[in-house]
Amino acid sequence: xxxxxxxxxxxxxxxxxxxxxxxxxxxxxxxxxxxxxxxxxxxxxxxxxxxxxxxxxxxxxxxxxxxxxxxxxxxxxxxxxxxxxxxxxxxxxxxxxxxxxxxxxxxxxxxxxx
Amino acid sequence: xxxxxxxxxxxxxxxxxxxxxxxxxxxxxxxxxxxxxxxxxxxxxxxxxxxxxxxxxxxxxxxxxxxxxxxxxxxxxxxxxxxxxxxxxxxxxxxxxxxxxxxxxxxxxxxxx
Numbered sequence: 001x002x003x004x005x006x007x008x009x010x011x012x013x014x015x016x017x018x019x020x021x022x023x024x025x026x027x028x029x030x031x032x033x034x035x036x037x038x039x040x041x042x043x044x045x046x047x048x049x050x051x052x053x054x055x056x057x058x059x060x061x062x063x064x065x066x067x068x069x070x071x072x073x074x075x076x077x078x079x080x081x082x083x084x085x086x087x088x089x090x091x092x093x094x095x096x097x098x099x100x101x102x103x104x105x106x107x108x109x110x111x112x113x114x
Numbered sequence: 115x116x117x118x119x120x121x122x123x124x125x126x127x128x129x130x131x132x133x134x135x136x137x138x139x140x141x142x143x144x145x146x147x148x149x150x151x152x153x154x155x156x157x158x159x160x161x162x163x164x165x166x167x168x169x170x171x172x173x174x175x176x177x178x179x180x181x182x183x184x185x186x187x188x189x190x191x192x193x194x195x196x197x198x199x200x201x202x203x204x205x206x207x208x209x210x211x212x213x214x215x216x217x218x219x220x221x222x223x224x225x226x227x
Contacts (some may be wrong), residue, residue, distance in 0.1 A: 036218075043118070043204055043218035090157065101147065101170050102216065104157040 002027045003094045006105035013098065014113050019078040021108050023065075023091035033074040034067055034092040034102065044090065050074060052096055061085070086112045116141065118219035119184040126225045135222045139186050139207030146188040147167075147203055147216060148180060151202040160203075164210075188215050192224075200226045 007022040024033055032051045036044040048059025055067040065076045074091060088109045092102040119138045127133050139146050147170075148160040158173040163182035182191040186207075192199055202223050206216035 041220070043220045044206075045218070046215055049215060099162075099164070099169055101159040101162060101172065103159070104149075106156045 002103045003113045004091050004103055004105035006092050006108050008108055010109045012111040012113060013081045015083055016080050019081045021076040021089050023074045024072050025074060027093055030096045031093045032096050033067060035076050036090045038088045040044060081112045083112050084087050086110055118205055118217050120205050120219040120222050124223045127195050128227055129195055129197060131195050133195060133224060134189055134191045137188045137205030137219060140217055143209050144186055144206035145208045145210060147206045148190050149204040151204055171212060172193055192215055195226045197226050200224060
């Protein structure tokens with residue numbers, strides 16, 4: 001079985017500061033990993049994905065994440081937070097083979113303070 | 115290209131009633147997945163359809179069902195509604211395998227009173 005743990009249900013940063021959202025996964029097989037963002041009253045939008053190519057993955061809106069197998073982590077970062085980054089962020093995992101559903105973390109709400 | 119659309123966006127039902135939600139995937143996408151999102155349980159997978167066949171199913175009671183039509187549009191049905199069914203129901207489509215990029219619709223907000 002696969003699972004995702006997102007550390008911190010709420011993270012608050014100042015505008016211009018580094019954003020770091022933590023995600024640790026558990027998977028008995030090589031995983032595919034995803035980060036999604038959800039703005040209020042909207043669905044989820046894919047930020048970036050890891051599918052066993054480069055371990056450092058760049059996504060939209062200046063976000064990136066690094067796959068670290070030894071730490072079973074896939075943390076999301078952005079060098080400089082913008083007010084528009086305030087949203088809820090979800091990490092998700094699935095197997096890299098077969099048709100298996102995404103398993104989501106509980107989400108981290110990011111607040112950006114002016 | 116138009117995104118995933120879901121109708122209706124908001125719905126209020128009474129306990130014991132049934133409800134049908136609709137999802138139109140991105141053109142060319144053959145896989146449609148449904149998720150339930152609640153503050154307490156987060157995002158939980160309901161089921162996935164591919165070429166009109168249910169390919170995966172989450173851990174939900176039989177009151178939750180779905181289907182997919184030949185044009186890939188999908189519906190989910192919840193019978194005998196309970197207060198705990200109040201949630202945001204999200205539909206996601208992908209080109210082929212559910213293991214790859216999924217594109218989400220805006221969701222249907224269901225309130226059961």
